[in-house]
Amino acid sequence: MEYLDFELPIKELEEQLDKCMVIGEESDVDVSETCKQIEKKLAETRKDIYKNLTAWQRVQLSRHPNRPYTLDYIKAICGDTFLELHGDRNVKDDKAMIGGLGKIGDQTFMFIGQQKGYNTKTRQYRNFGMANPEGYRKALRLMKSAEKFGIPVVTFVDTPGAYAGIEAEERGQGEAIARNILEMTRLQVPILVFIIGEGASGGALGIGVGDKVLMLENTWYSVISPESCSSILWRSWEYKEQAAEALKLTATDMKKLKLIDEIVREPAGGAHANRDKTFTTVKNKILSHYKQLEKLSPKELVDSRMEKYAQMGVFNG
């Protein structure tokens, strides 16, 4: 397990607890009381730290190297029934954007999401979760296929942004994202969106329009990353903490602004502290929301989705 700077007190206590247990096993000294004390302190410390996280700390957690990624969720939720599908039928299979069909119980879902890597090699392979136009076109192809057969769509958003490269521009990164946004507003099947890590701007929204948009507790979603915002507005990378606060990018802020529908609570210590619990929570959220959405006709579904987005924005007059 890797620890962020503000998690160091937790690390210390966990190490103490480990030592205590080793002593207990290797000698006759009764350490159960001491261990219990440390455990209690650990729980309290954890609660304290996670109770009042700053926006920047949430950003850090959203990028935690042990945090589960899209394929972790899908494989945990669907097991053997997951069938990954590849390609945009145009230029490439984008490894930063994955998708495929899978079952939860009796119901098939089309899963789509950005994918990050676990180590240097796979991070490069996945292009750090930054999709190219072909990734967005692959996503759209899969969504249209789901629509054709009446299969609901679930997307997992986790990206530091759409890839800003020369070839990406040549192939129309902007067009690809725009097309996805438009088509998602009128897709005739339910769409559930989960922000599971980073939700950076158009790159996130390119698979992020849905009937229900849910943010996990320790994720961020905004028009720009705090670092880039700092560099543009403060003309220095140093102001990322302030930028994170100013952007109102946490789940709580996004909910207050009515830009997302729901916050998904994470286990104490974050999604990575208890992955199985996180997967179960997300799976249950998919099922409960789908149960509500499947009652609607395609027209009702699209009408209310359109209406939801029509309401977004704050202005005078």
Add this chain to the structure above:
Amino acid sequence: MENMTAWFRRKEKGIQTATEEKKDTPKGLWYKSPTGKIVESEELAKNFYVSPEDDYHVRIGSKEYFEIIFDGNKFKELDVKLTSKDPLKFEDTKKYSDRLKDAQKKTNLKDAVRTAVGKSMGKDLVVACMDFGFIGGSMGSVVGEKIARAIDYSIKKKLPFLMISKSGGARMMEAALSLMQLAKTSAKLAQLAEAKIPYISLCTDPTTGGTTASYAMLGDINISEPGALIGFAGPRVVKDLTGQDLPEGFQTAEFLQEHGFLDFISHRRDLKKKVNLYLDLIQNNPVRSSEN
């Protein structure tokens, strides 16, 4: 000097042996894969015609694919009697009418595609499978018509459609009549899509030319087998035209997947299971697990 070099000079260009004079390799007990691995024929058949040592997927025809896909090799063949005409009185080194007769005799097939309906893992499936042995799996009027009718059958009975392509492309001996089979089959596939019936396109070694430029690339999913050659213009044509060296693995199934045209590549052993898994998922049916 003149006399000595004459020994090495080819007097006549190219290989002159006429097809009828070619010696058929006797059907032996052994199969040798391109990497030189040797396998007993019976064992090869049991291993889905895949060389066990190097996973080389041997080219097979409709007989073998039907055996792999249909439960207990049971199926009803559709439109068995359709055969080609020679409307253009086409003649190259050989009359088309003779070529057809020879191909029928040699392969025991009527033309380059067979269509059938049968159960796969317990559920009905319509399959059209091409035979490369019949004039290079070329698509003429009969191939187009049989595929179109198989799709009609799929629409009428609301059954999923699996197309197994293995073809050099459109049949030159039927000229533009062949070309229009691209349009005819694609139009039928549009109707199949309207009916929201799943269409799986399996591109096998080789899938090229007009076949690639029509039904082979139009599946709800396009899939393939390891190492299969898939392309529009063949590798030699591309090389001659561009004068460039081709990248390694050019036009292999893996190349196609990397470039976004295949949903997945399946080992032949998993083919039946994966085709049916997709069908269960996309039709929102319970996933069938046991083989029938």
